[in-house]
Amino acid sequence: CVCISAGALLILAAIVALAVALGLRPWAPGWYHKTSNNRTGFLCDDRAACIPASQVCDRASNCRNGEDEQEMLCGDWPHSLPGYLVFRCSNSKYWIYADKRCNGMNDCGDCSDEMGTACPLCGSDWWSCSPVLYEYCSCIPRRLCRDGIQHCQDWSDEYVCTP
Ligand SMILES: [Ca+2]
Ligand SMILES: [Ca+2]
Structure with missing residues (x-):
C-alpha cells in the first residue's frame, strides 16, 4: 500500500511538474x-x-x-x-x-512563400518573368539582366530588361 502511494505521488509530482513546465512555455x-x-x-x-x-x-x-x-x-x-x-x-x-x-526568393521550394496578396508585385529592383532557376519565383533581380546568362524562360532578361 505504501509502495503504491509513493508511486502515485511520484506520478502526481511528474504531472504537476509537466503542467508547470507547460505553463511556463507560453x-x-x-x-x-x-x-x-x-x-x-x-x-x-x-x-x-x-x-x-x-x-x-x-x-x-x-x-x-x-x-x-x-x-x-x-x-x-x-x-x-x-x-x-x-x-x-x-x-x-x-x-x-x-x-x-x-522577399523574392523561393525559400519554400514551391514558391508558396512568394504567393498571395501579402506579397507585392516585382519591385523596381526586380524584373518580371518566369525564371528558369528554382531560386526565384516570378521575378529576378535586375542585376542579373544582360549578364550573358539566361534567367528567364523567354530570355527577356538578356534582350529586354536593363539592369
Ligand atoms: Ca521567400
Ligand atoms: Ca541570433
Whole structure:
C-alpha cells in the first residue's frame, strides 16, 4: 500500500511538474513585434532593437544580452519558436522564418512563400518573368539582366530588361 502511494505521488509530482513546465512555455506578450517595415521580428529585452526572425536561434547573439539565443526559444528548435517568427509552406513539412516571406526568393521550394496578396508585385529592383532557376519565383533581380546568362524562360532578361 505504501509502495503504491509513493508511486502515485511520484506520478502526481511528474504531472504537476509537466503542467508547470507547460505553463511556463507560453511567450510573454509584448516580446514579439512588427518591425517598422512590417516584417515580424523579435523584440530584444531593451525594447528598442527588433531583429529579423531569421536571426533568432542562428547561434549568433544579435540582441545585446543574447536573448535571441536563449534556451526557451531555441531549446526545441524549431518547435520552440513562436508562431510569429515562422511561416508554414504549402507543404506543411516545410517552414521558413517569417522574414523570408515575400522577399523574392523561393525559400519554400514551391514558391508558396512568394504567393498571395501579402506579397507585392516585382519591385523596381526586380524584373518580371518566369525564371528558369528554382531560386526565384516570378521575378529576378535586375542585376542579373544582360549578364550573358539566361534567367528567364523567354530570355527577356538578356534582350529586354536593363539592369
Ligand atoms: Ca541570433
Ligand atoms: Ca521567400
